[in-house]
Amino acid sequence: MANSDNNRRKFMATTLQSVGLTALGGLLWSGYCDEAKASPLVLRPPGALQEDDFLKACIKCGLCAEACVNRESNKNRDGTQRDGTLKMAKGGDHKLIGTPYFIPTDVPCYMCDDIPCVPVCPSGALDMKSLLNEKEELDINRAKMGLAVVHKESCVAFWGLQCDACYRACPLLDEAITLEYQKNERTGKHAFLLPVVHSNVCTGCGLCEKACITEKPAIFVLPREHSMGKAGDHYVKGWDKKDQQRVGDRKADEIETHNERSDQAPSDYLNREIEY
Ligand code: SF4
Ligand code: SF4
Numbered sequence: 001m002a003n004s005d006n007n008r009r010k011f012m013a014t015t016l017q018s019v020g021l022t023a024l025g026g027l028l029w030s031g032y033c034d035e036a037k038a039s040p041l042v043l044r045p046p047g048a049l050q051e052d053d054f055l056k057a058c059i060k061c062g063l064c065a066e067a068c069v070n071r072e073s074n075k076n077r078d079g080t081q082r083d084g085t086l087k088m089a090k091g092g093d094h095k096l097i098g099t100p101y102f103i104p105t106d107v108p109c110y111m112c113d114d115i116p117c118v119p120v121c122p123s124g125a126l127d128m129k130s131l132l133n134e135k136e137e138l139d140i141n142r143a144k145m146g147l148a149v150v151h152k153e154s155c156v157a158f159w160g161l162q163c164d165a166c167y168r169a170c171p172l173l174d175e176a177i178t179l180e181y182q183k184n185e186r187t188g189k190h191a192f193l194l195p196v197v198h199s200n201v202c203t204g205c206g207l208c209e210k211a212c213i214t215e216k217p218a219i220f221v222l223p224r225e226h227s228m229g230k231a232g233d234h235y236v237k238g239w240d241k242k243d244q245q246r247v248g249d250r251k252a253d254e255i256e257t258h259n260e261r262s263d264q265a266p267s268d269y270l271n272r273e274i275e276y
């Protein structure tokens with residue numbers, strides 16, 4: 001009898017171990033899958049290095065997110081903390097697990113003057129130097145977390161309706177977003193007031209995205225590498241003396257263009273049918 005009890009206990013222990021190991025394996029596998037599916041469209045805290053360097057430097061300690069949620073200005077009337085802007089990615093978020101990010105439509109970055117999330121970073125993944133102004137003071141206006149992009153077809157201001165919600169929500173009003181006046185030729189007596197984002201000023205805080213009145217925001221923030229184009233060094237602004245100087249100082253063979261056709265002879269690609 002004692003023998004059969006022992007066998008039953010052993011059997012139960014082995015079964016539980018197997019179930020535990022399977023569950024752990026599942027967890028690790030789902031974590032791996034989540035990392036493999038990690039979206040490149042992720043917004044990082046102010047001062048974050050370029051994404052590749054950021055991922056190498058961030059030690060996933062969570063101090064930035066902790067400072068963000070505990071910041072002085074983040075309290076409800078009863079003194080309790082509100083949700084912070086920064087979250088630490090967990091399984092199912094489709095971000096690299098353990099790294100900080102934010103989603104403007106949940107909680108945008110409020111562009112705190114003292115930027116508490118940055119000095120606490122022990123690894124340099126959030127670079128204080130990139131946020132220093134001429135007076136060597138931390139300046140949140142220097143942040144480049146992303147860039148707001150306007151989708152004209154869904155922005156009702158482009159339909160001629162009066163809306164300036166994003167413009168008014170912007171902490172850098174009349175600098176990061178301006179309203180461009182255009183005559184409404186259809187009615188002949190109304191005007192369009194169109195939001196225009198200026199990439200040299202926009203910090204990517206996402207307050208405009210949060211404020212947008214459309215069902216799905218018509219203005220939204222993307223990481224700058226996904227929202228900005230690049231003309232290439234070989235284009236010169238003829239009206240800009242500095243730009244002319246830049247190219248004038250370089251020898252012709254130092255100017256390189258890299259694209260699909262640049263390694264081919266012009267006669268090759270001009271005479272071949274273009275495949276799309
Ligand atoms: S600057 Fe933005 S991310 Fe940093 S603590 Fe303030 S709200 Fe949070
Ligand atoms: S404080 Fe720095 S190292 Fe720690 S999670 Fe935030 S970015 Fe990563």
Ligand code: SF4
Binds near residue numbers: 148201
């Ligand atoms: S993200 Fe929007 S609200 Fe923030 S600075 Fe840029 S334009 Fe202004």
